[in-house]
Amino acid sequence: MRRKITLKHIARELDVSISTVSKALKNSEEISRDTKEKIQAFAKLYNYKPNNIAISLKNKRTKNIGVIVPDIVHHFFTTVFRGIEKYANAKGYNVIVCVSDESFDKEVINMEMLANGSIDGFIMALSAETQFKNDFNHIREVMEQGIPLVLFDRVADEISCDKVVINDKEAAYRAVKKLIDNGRKKIALITTESYLNVSEKRARGYFLALEENGLAVDENLVLRLPYQFEEEQESEAFFASRDIDAVLCVNEIFAVRCMKHAQKKGLHIPEDISFIGFTDGILSRFANPRLTSVAQHGDKMGEVAAQMLIDKIESEMTDEEAETYRTVIIEATLVERESTVN
Amino acid sequence: MRRKITLKHIARELDVSISTVSKALKNSEEISRDTKEKIQAFAKLYNYKPNNIAISLKNKRTKNIGVIVPDIVHHFFTTVFRGIEKYANAKGYNVIVCVSDESFDKEVINMEMLANGSIDGFIMALSAETQFKNDFNHIREVMEQGIPLVLFDRVADEISCDKVVINDKEAAYRAVKKLIDNGRKKIALITTESYLNVSEKRARGYFLALEENGLAVDENLVLRLPYQFEEEQESEAFFASRDIDAVLCVNEIFAVRCMKHAQKKGLHIPEDISFIGFTDGILSRFANPRLTSVAQHGDKMGEVAAQMLIDKIESEMTDEEAETYRTVIIEATLVERESTVN
């Protein structure tokens, strides 16, 4: 086992000082041609690579960014992650991922774990529980230490920091408008329980579209399901007992499940009933019929978030400058497929 | 902005030495009750947390593990990742994820980036290109430095290290056997191009099952598609022109696409034609009809891989002991749903 070689080893072997080796490897003008060549050749021969940890300690820069997401199996979050990873990697940063699992405690623990020197900044989406509790002290802690933070998707007004979100409300509005323009009148909304910020925004877009286009809001056409619902009776009963000609779902899982209920009832999609979902993921693309869906452009969000974070990390700003925050809105787009008429 | 406090600050403030502070915070017997209480109270008041980087440098232990996967958006890899993250986190480790994007070069770069002190060990699945090129020098490099490595799913016989795989061949065998037992005679195989190790294993299971059960192997019933195929003509034509009563697909995307082709042709699933896929992911669960699928238990694989890695990291072994490697086989199980008759 060939152990890692250090500056000290090279220095001893070549009978020079550590400083000389360090400078020689950085091609410093201070060192003579001969010495540099000798040292560089030796370093190459023994495959010298500087120790990242030592450099981090010295520079107080880890070149790591911490990403905390509620759930990594969720397609949307993975696409965001991919965007982050891609940009960060290109900039020489590594990404440490922690999963909060929608739990407040885990979120806190993970943040504290990473905040003690392991990372240069955070990118995160709040856990459902955190949004529900409305407790953001752990976030403030971290920010007070001067660690940059970018929130994405699951954000909170109470936290002032850089943010990347999509225009959920407008996207929902436009989706419903589309349905209305297609002549639909009895448009249902399938959403989650209300503490999830994004669902709430989408719901508001839905209501607004109805109102502005002369359709009465009918609470009877709104179904609120638990976030991770497994049993289907509730949604099936909903469809069985109502006369509906279009549906907006706040995610694609709800959408494909509900399409099934509609089909079971004998309805044809999109002739009798149209469906639009959110999160243009793998389910939307492969559903039968293919699902028209609001694309949230997770890759883009991740990329923008990473860019904002790294900009802040690498810029030397005064405290005041650092405390001016931006919110970037990523435009959601409607990807039309077979579940709506064109 | 309240900057992070260090041992030095505490020492200065309380007029003791740094060593005393360090010991007091570790509750060392060496320090008097009074002093310890004073120091601990002060540390708590100012929310002292030791700097991870400094500890890493001192201990030559980062408590980070590096995970390199070909693609994080792929459902199977995310479940493996979740298993890794969960176990690692419980053991106090953080996970640095890099995506090789199926590229050999990225895989090499990522490994080298992490191997210089950033992590204590690797968990990885080989990129398609790496398997194709059969070049594993970067892996050997890392292993020679004494960095523990666990390969999962995409492994290679040429590399001797700890491994976690599923019994792909047997799983495919059993799936096909199941179809045969259900009276199916004309069983097709939809697979990828052959350099992907796992697809090959599954194909072998398919062939073996046919042979051992008296069914002739018909190469005409085997379709090899590019790994990320987008256009569907080829697969659609395949179904249109053949008489098939069952299909084994090496992943769930192929399966749902092919189910569509069959339905388009007017066939009923599972009455006229059965389908079994691999990767029991979100598509299998929500397909219409729900897809019978071979579950690879990614969570379990990840957990086992993390456990093997951390065991090796934390055990103090002689070089010879460290060089005895294990291969753990995770049993794939067939999850029966609507696409096969029961």
Added chain:
DNA sequence: TAGGTACACGAAAACGGTTTCGTGTTAATA
């Protein structure tokens, strides 16, 4: 020949911890 100036390099501090070993003070023992 004395003084100045590049030049090439080394010593040492610093980053923030851990840990070994030494030492001054006090109390217990012979």
Added chain:
DNA sequence: TATTAACACGAAACCGTTTTCGTGTACCTA
């Protein structure tokens, strides 16, 4: 009272870098 042991703490080395500052040598100039 002299010796010793326990106690409580500090000095310093160390992990592997970077970087500032100092210095010896050689050469050039007046």
